[in-house]
Amino acid sequence: MSDVQKRVVTIPEIATVVEVKDEIQDVKTFYLKFDNPEVDANFKIKSGQFVMLTVFGYGESAISLPPSPENDRFHLSVRKVGKVTDALHNLVAGDKVGIRGPFGNGFPFEEIKGKNIIYVAGGIGLIPLRSSIVHVLQNRKDFGRIIVLLGARTPDDLMYQNDIEEWLKIEGFECYVTVDQKTEGWKGETGYVNSLIEKANVPVENTVAFVCGPPVMFNSVIGDLMSRGLKDDCIISTLERHMKCGIGKCQHCAIGRTLVCTDGPVYTYKQIKTLGEVI
Amino acid sequence: MYLIEKNNVMKLAEELAKSYSLYGPVTDKETKQVFFNKVASASEISLTAEIPSIPPKTVVFPQIERILEYKYDKGSKKVEMNADFDTSSKALFGIRPCDLTGILVLDRFFMGLEFVDDVYLEHRKRMFIVSNTCTVPFKQCFCVCTDSGPVAEEGYDLNLTDLGDVYLVEAGSDKGREFAEKMGLQKAGPEHTLEKKNAVDKSISLFEKLATDNKAWISRVMNRVTTGFIKEEVWEHIGKQCFECGACTFVCPTCSCFNVEDHNKFSGSTDRLRTWDSCSFEGYTKMAGDHNPRHPVEDRRNKRFFCKLSYSQSKKYLRPGCVGCGRCQWVCPGDIGLPNVVTYIRREITE
Numbered sequence: 001m002s003d004v005q006k007r008v009v010t011i012p013e014i015a016t017v018v019e020v021k022d023e024i025q026d027v028k029t030f031y032l033k034f035d036n037p038e039v040d041a042n043f044k045i046k047s048g049q050f051v052m053l054t055v056f057g058y059g060e061s062a063i064s065l066p067p068s069p070e071n072d073r074f075h076l077s078v079r080k081v082g083k084v085t086d087a088l089h090n091l092v093a094g095d096k097v098g099i100r101g102p103f104g105n106g107f108p109f110e111e112i113k114g115k116n117i118i119y120v121a122g123g124i125g126l127i128p129l130r131s132s133i134v135h136v137l138q139n140r141k142d143f144g145r146i147i148v149l150l151g152a153r154t155p156d157d158l159m160y161q162n163d164i165e166e167w168l169k170i171e172g173f174e175c176y177v178t179v180d181q182k183t184e185g186w187k188g189e190t191g192y193v194n195s196l197i198e199k200a201n202v203p204v205e206n207t208v209a210f211v212c213g214p215p216v217m218f219n220s221v222i223g224d225l226m227s228r229g230l231k232d233d234c235i236i237s238t239l240e241r242h243m244k245c246g247i248g249k250c251q252h253c254a255i256g257r258t259l260v261c262t263d264g265p266v267y268t269y270k271q272i273k274t275l276g277e278v279i
Numbered sequence: 280m281y282l283i284e285k286n287n288v289m290k291l292a293e294e295l296a297k298s299y300s301l302y303g304p305v306t307d308k309e310t311k312q313v314f315f316n317k318v319a320s321a322s323e324i325s326l327t328a329e330i331p332s333i334p335p336k337t338v339v340f341p342q343i344e345r346i347l348e349y350k351y352d353k354g355s356k357k358v359e360m361n362a363d364f365d366t367s368s369k370a371l372f373g374i375r376p377c378d379l380t381g382i383l384v385l386d387r388f389f390m391g392l393e394f395v396d397d398v399y400l401e402h403r404k405r406m407f408i409v410s411n412t413c414t415v416p417f418k419q420c421f422c423v424c425t426d427s428g429p430v431a432e433e434g435y436d437l438n439l440t441d442l443g444d445v446y447l448v449e450a451g452s453d454k455g456r457e458f459a460e461k462m463g464l465q466k467a468g469p470e471h472t473l474e475k476k477n478a479v480d481k482s483i484s485l486f487e488k489l490a491t492d493n494k495a496w497i498s499r500v501m502n503r504v505t506t507g508f509i510k511e512e513v514w515e516h517i518g519k520q521c522f523e524c525g526a527c528t529f530v531c532p533t534c535s536c537f538n539v540e541d542h543n544k545f546s547g548s549t550d551r552l553r554t555w556d557s558c559s560f561e562g563y564t565k566m567a568g569d570h571n572p573r574h575p576v577e578d579r580r581n582k583r584f585f586c587k588l589s590y591s592q593s594k595k596y597l598r599p600g601c602v603g604c605g606r607c608q609w610v611c612p613g614d615i616g617l618p619n620v621v622t623y624i625r626r627e628i629t630e
């Protein structure tokens with residue numbers, strides 16, 4: 001037993017909040033930097049992974065990683081939904097947090113090279129997809145069409161608007177946006193995100209779709225994509241579950257025979273179908 | 280292999296107590312319940328006590344354990360962090376084979392998978408284990424059906440078997456052998472091996488009355504649980520009888536679900552506590568914002584038996600998750616301990 005030498009995973013690394021940005025209502029982005037320069041230099045992630053974030057005095061929570069694995073500032077975009085995230089929202093630049101991770105399997109990258117990529121996001125579902133979108137765009141030439149279909153309740157609920165403007169400068173990046181309810185001055189589409197599938201005339205051959213959003217949206221988008229002929233193993237999503245450890249031990253995130261923290265959080269729809277629990 | 284006179288066997292524990300914190304089965308004077316506790320003196324330990332009501336997993340996985348202490352000063356933005364692992368050396372004296380198997384299951388789970396749980400590792404690193412063969416089974420035991428008894432096959436430093444006037448002492452590790460040599464134990468001969476075999480065979484034969492046929496169905500039931508060939512009604516029937524008290528998971532030597540909470544203290548520092556949790560509690564999978572993906576109670580019950588009896592879990596443990604101690608059967612107010620669940624499923628298979 002003494003030859004077991006793996007990394008210590010229960011003690012958080014300390015990081016400093018360097019900047020806080022308001023995104024949309026109840027969502028803020030926190031730019032972070034590890035206090036230990038060695039940790040900061042060696043912190044490597046994969047798109048689709050998550051970290052366990054400690055807000056000192058409040059506890060720990062699993063948070064998905066929006067930054068690209070290449071050349072991106074380390075940041076987390078977090079919606080205020082409970083004790084830990086409420087407390088996080090009160091933090092300002094200079095405050096400290098704890099980080100463990102990254103954990104989880106992550107989105108495929110090598111496997112999807114050469115394909116058309118569709119991202120369908122509802123509301124803050126764009127947060128976990130951002131990492132992959134940026135990564136794919138950073139390697140634009142390796143992919144076919146890159147399409148983002150984005151839905152939100154109102155124009156004020158659209159995540160990462162500045163990012164999207166930046167991405168639109170990249171040749172061959174297609175982005176379609178719709179809102180459920182328009183507000184004054186909104187000139188774009190209204191309606192559910194499904195309607196964009198038709199509008200964008202999304203391809204199904206040699207195509208992979210990443211879908212992330214609230215359950216109702218998720219199920220109907222998947223129905224539409226599949227009825228166009230996309231196979232269930234070409235549809236990829238990331239699941240969120242309550243987690244206490246992130247390393248496959250506490251069992252809070254167990255769904256049937258899978259653990260979201262170590263087997264997931266990224267699954268194909270083909271796998272999700274067999275899990276037998278609500279999304 | 281060595282021998283030790285019965286009235287000298289506690290000398291082993293006394294010697295161990297010099298370099299280890301000593302744990303063993305002790306009978307509570309008032310309630311007569313047996314616990315596997317830390318003892319101040321070897322004389323408190325009884326090698327003939329029944330299997331403890333709470334398994335010795337408490338030593339490697341305590342019910343409440345502080346895994347981190349930190350202090351964050353918001354003014355100066357300073358964080359002090361102190362990993363608070365229990366690094367003491369522990370000797371478990373007189374652990375029963377089922378409970379030892381339980382610890383081996385926890386070992387594989389906490390240390391054998393992708394991530395090593397460093398809190399658990401610290402408990403296990405410097406441990407000395409003396410197991411105790413069950414020459415007579417206790418009332419709810421069915422370890423013979425789950426391949427975890429009545430005699431320990433692995434994982435011990437020393438194993439004791441009661442041979443009447445003497446204990447046969449087998450070394451299972453170099454550490455155990457060195458210890459036995461240091462104690463100057465008398466060597467055992469082939470006749471003692473035979474005596475041990477007879478004692479074990481006799482013990483197994485006594486299970487026939489206890490472990491009635493339903494328990495021998497475990498492998499068939501495992502097959503069904505794994506392949507999903509169990510009707511929803513059966514899980515519903517089982518689920519309806521569950522009070523969600525969590526007792527079964529707390530007394531199970533292989534149940535290891537836990538919760539983590541940060542507790543602020545008056546001193547201004549915070550304790551990060553790991554506490555036992557149970558998949559039968561309704562709030563178990565509840566997420567922030569009150570979304571709870573696993574609703575009905577039968578789903579939660581189903582989860583526990585799945586964990587004990589499916590092949591996908593067995594792959595993690597390298598054996599079934601149930602070690603046949605029968606404790607969940609003693610404690611369950613709904614009468615759906617694992618043996619009964621096996622019965623329900625078996626009935627469905629035969630009908």
Ligand code: SF4
Nearest residue numbers: 531601602604605607
């Ligand atoms: S499931 Fe029940 S009988 Fe099996 S090891 Fe756990 S407590 Fe003992």
Ligand code: SF4
Nearest residue numbers: 521522524525527611
């Ligand atoms: S002991 Fe019985 S009633 Fe209590 S949680 Fe376990 S199965 Fe349910």
